[in-house]
Amino acid sequence: MTEGHEHIIRIQGLVNRFGPVTVHDGLHLGVRRDEILGLVGGSGTGKSVLLRSILGLHKPNEGQIEVLGQPIHYLEPGPHKNWGVLFQDGALLSGLTVQENVELPIALHSDLPVETRRELAVLKIFMVGLDLTAAGKYPNELSGGMRKRASLARALALEPKILFLDEPTAGLDPISATEFDGLVNYLKANLDLTVVMVTHDVDTLFGVCDRVAVLVNKGIIVDTLEEIVKHPDPWIQEYFGDPRAVRARRAAKQRAGN
């Protein structure tokens, strides 16, 4: 199944333990270039831990992780210029305006003149669907949806190859959530991005993701949506048999049919 695909993120034999509780036990995962991979799992199955391990924010007990061919070590610089992360609540720096937040990574990782930095930041802010009025505001003056967009603009500031999204549509109303899904699709198609997203939103899952990785039994099962719904695992059956998931799947099929 993995033949013929270039793996941009490679995880081998990942083990994560918290005291007596083992969350991941010998987990393997390969993320392909230019795909959108959705990461799902019940609470406590270690979605966030997996994401934080990939980002070098959590020290796994065992295992190797490589991103873009570069091994990831706990709290050491990784491929910072090639990945962007959208944290759950945006994690914008509260003392800076949106404009300054987006300029920050550019200023940290390049010696571009101020005007160029500013223009690039404005470009990114427009790209995520915000305008200059929002650019001058502080994060606490923005709505939840705008905060997510602003944070996405910051994640995209350095032209990353990989985008990590942690619950991108959590806390958004359905209209904003659908818009955000559209934005992710659009960016992925237009910027040659690989996207890894943790999500609970079945609409996002069916509307955006190429493949789904389900965390079950301390390991991971990865497949396309079409295939994974047929998997016999009880949790997967329950998850995708849920009325919401069934509705989302039907809606996605209709969209694809049109």
Add this chain to the structure above:
Amino acid sequence: MSDYLTVQREKEILKIELKNNWIFRNLNDLQHNLDNIETNAEKRVEFRCGGLKDFDLAGAWILYERAMDFEELGLTADFEGFRASHFKFLQHIIDIAAQKEYIPGFFDPQPHHPVRDGIRTLGKNTIEAVDSVGYIARAVLNGIKRPSRLVVGETIRQVHATGVAAIPIVMMVCFLMGIVLAYQSARQLEQFGANIFMVDLVANSIFRELGVLLAAIMVAGRSGSAFAAALGTMKLSEEIDALRVMGLNPNQVLIIPRVLGLMIALPLLTVFANAAGLLGGAFIGATVLDINWLAFSDRLALTIDTNDVLVGLTKAPVFAFLIAVTGTLRGMQVKGSAEELGRLTTVAVVQSIFLIIVADSLFTVIYARIGF
């Protein structure tokens, strides 16, 4: 000629062939290369992408900006032979440029009016401070009149956190201050052969001023900042709003226990501070100055009466009130950002120490006038 482009001139057409990686990392070089292109009398400029490898938004943007510069000079700019995978970036920039409307003056620095702004801030802060102090005072009074069980438990916890836990450090500081006082006064008194009066000096200054002052300053640093930071964080994480909607008055649950707790703790802490200060003095007397422990205590009994002890102790609740109110007030004023939290925590400590010293000088003048 250059790493990223080659220029050919054909009659009236300027042909620019792009090559290598036009990406974010090379932006400075790209800018340089593009700026070096000179125009003579051409009417058209064609960007061709024969040797272009990697391309991204930043590269597309700088290319587009240069193309627009050419158009302003009266040339027509064209993009030729771009592959779809490259052109989509350019298309992006063109789309955004179409919807980009600059708000005039958006990036211009705001004009500064130091005097006007200063007066405005002063007025605003004064109103805010008077308002809040009144509010807190009323809440404290209400709390004392109708104490709820919640308040009692929390108050006891605060007495422990701000008082009991501070005993070692406050005693240490006062002990050292006793040593310093004993040494310094002995050096002066030696000239008159009046070493024994060292006891008067140490005891009077510790009891009347330094014991309570040092304890209050230590507590302002320890607990004033803790109050501001704790309440500020609760404000930021909406915990205070959560208390409000549960029908609990945040003043009742958060501020009163802190104010009352500190007003109980600081006088008690002052007793420990005084004891430690005397101990420091006596220690130096016995080991260095030939005033043994017995002589020290005899002299102490002669020179100190109840008034001297009360002068120090009566100041303590007032200082405690100032520290607790400043700390909690500044904490409640935090809104928006983590930086604001840091700033207001600093303000809380600096202001409470300042207020303590102002209050102390008032006390000294008043007590001197009434002969207390």
